[in-house]
Amino acid sequence: MxxxxxxxxxxxxxxxxxxxxxxxxxxxxxxxxxxxxxxxxxxxxxxxxxxxxxxxxxxxxxxxxxxxxxxxxxxxxxxxxxxxxxxxxxxxxxxxxxxxxxxxxxxxxxxxxLTVNPFTARLLLDDLGLRDGGTVLLTAGASAVSRMVAWLARRRGVRCFAAVRRAEHVPALERGGAVPLLTGTENDLADRVRQATDGRGADAALDSVGGAVGGAALRCVRPGGRFVSYGMLSGRPLSVPPEALIFRRVRVRGFWLPERLERLERQGTAAVRRLTDEVGAEVAAGLPGxxxxxxxxxxxxxxxxxxxxxxxxxxxxxxxx
Known part of the structure; x- marks a missing residue:
């Protein structure tokens, strides 16, 4: 049509x-x-x-x-x-x-x-499979997708730490259910996450930045946790130290919405329709971003x-x- x-x-x-x-x-x-x-x-x-x-x-x-x-x-x-x-x-x-x-x-x-960011946020969170009490770190914490993830995560009992560098973003993040981490450097981020998780580290990180910020977020993930790269805002490559994979056993992968939706489509039209209806309901219920x-x-x-x-x-x- x-x-x-x-x-x-x-x-x-x-x-x-x-x-x-x-x-x-x-x-x-x-x-x-x-x-x-x-x-x-x-x-x-x-x-x-x-x-x-x-x-x-x-x-x-x-x-x-x-x-x-x-x-x-x-x-x-x-x-x-x-x-x-x-x-x-x-x-x-x-x-x-x-x-x-x-x-x-x-x-x-x-x-x-309607068809890009809300679906991205929903599927990112679904794929992490975090349960009530889980924690996830978001880089570019004031971005539309990060705010959507935080709002959805709160409804599931998952805590989101949103990394930002501008104080003006803090009130909106708090209203949306995120825990803002106001940082000045990448080292600040690691310190703030350790403090917020009692030294344990985040269960997962969703990174849309790459470069030094993405590398810092990777260091914030607990042993056995998950790191997902879904954006390239910095334009810089992401460095993944072998020790993060070998000794800390962090699972690192990428996310691309078109590929993820293709996998969903292979499950049948009912799965696509169910997700579409649920995302539409979330938007109608006040999804931010x-x-x-x-x-x-x-x-x-x-x-x-x-x-x-x-x-x-x-x-x-x-x-x-």
């Missing part, structure tokens, strides 16, 4: 895609390998669903514009969230399974953020990218129109 997209977030994965560092190769209208007729086209694409090859964007929201021959799904005019490649354009074509009808009560500013910092017209994507990379930003930057 074809969706007229009117709102799209600027996510870290979009920035990686633009930089050519994402798990899928970026190809733009200036790419000499782009198919004929795709070069030099307007970023908005056209009602045929066309756009520059490799247009950024993995999620958005809008209304169903048309159904293909024999396609079943929400009728034209239905408000939807869509998970598809290339949502930074006015029209996108997607299979019915990638289009989620949304309530009239849900603003499109929220709906356009969906606030909006600014809106830019789609043609002003360069300004939106600049805003999305500003230090200390709170809330999501959206592309609209």
């Amino acid at each position: 074809r969706v007229r997209v009117t709102a799209r977030p600027v996510n870290p994965s979009d920035l990686l895609f633009v930089q050519g560092r994402y798990g899928r190769r970026a190809r733009f209208a200036t790419d000499p390998e782009a198919p004929d007729g795709q070069r030099g086209r307007d970023a908005r694409g056209g009602p045929d669903g066309g756009a520059p090859a490799g247009a950024p964007g993995f999620e958005g929201a809008g209304v169903v514009d048309a159904l293909g021959p024999g396609t079943s799904g929400p009728p034209p005019g239905t408000r939807v969230a869509v998970a598809a490649d290339g949502t930074w354009r006015s029209y996108v074509c997607a299979p019915a399974a990638a289009v989620l009808p949304v309530s009239e009560r849900m603003p499109l500013d929220v709906a356009c953020q 969906l606030e909006v910092a600014a809106r830019y017209d789609l043609d002003a994507y360069a300004l939106a990218l600049e805003h999305a990379t500003r230090p200390g930003r709170t809330g999501k930057v959206l592309l609209t129109g």
Whole structure:
């Protein structure tokens, strides 16, 4: 089906895609390998669903514009969230399974953020399998995903330690159920986690930063604990000392939402539908991390990218129109 997209977030994965560092190769209208007729086209694409090859964007929201021959799904005019490649354009074509009808009560500013961060937070926490009384350390503790994880974890009796470097983030984290760890250096983080866990260390760490911060978070995990890398905000490689694997037996792995969802899909449509319904209910119940910092017209994507990379930003930057 074809969706007229009117709102799209600027996510870290979009920035990686633009930089050519994402798990899928970026190809733009200036790419000499782009198919004929795709070069030099307007970023908005056209009602045929066309756009520059490799247009950024993995999620958005809008209304169903048309159904293909024999396609079943929400009728034209239905408000939807869509998970598809290339949502930074006015029209996108997607299979019915990638289009989620949304309530009239849900603003499109929220709906356009529905299919990436909320699912990431939920599946990260599910995969850790922590029980009541467990502990998890979050790097980039004020990020949308970290705030979502902390909110979900509190409902399960799991304590989240959210590492931040700006005091202004502390009140919102406390309201969301996290224990803020205000740190100035990577060594500060290890000291704070030891104090918060009576010297035991965290049961797990979820790292979206990499580099020195990720390495410090790895040192905070207790022997036999788990470390999950799911982001590359620092742009720096993560160092994993052999002693962490050999002597402390920390289990280290990566998380990539598309791959994780593919594994879920192999369990059948019922498993996907159950997760989708539960995530939708969590959003409706007040899941944090969906606030909006600014809106830019789609043609002003360069300004939106600049805003999305500003230090200390709170809330999501959206592309609209």
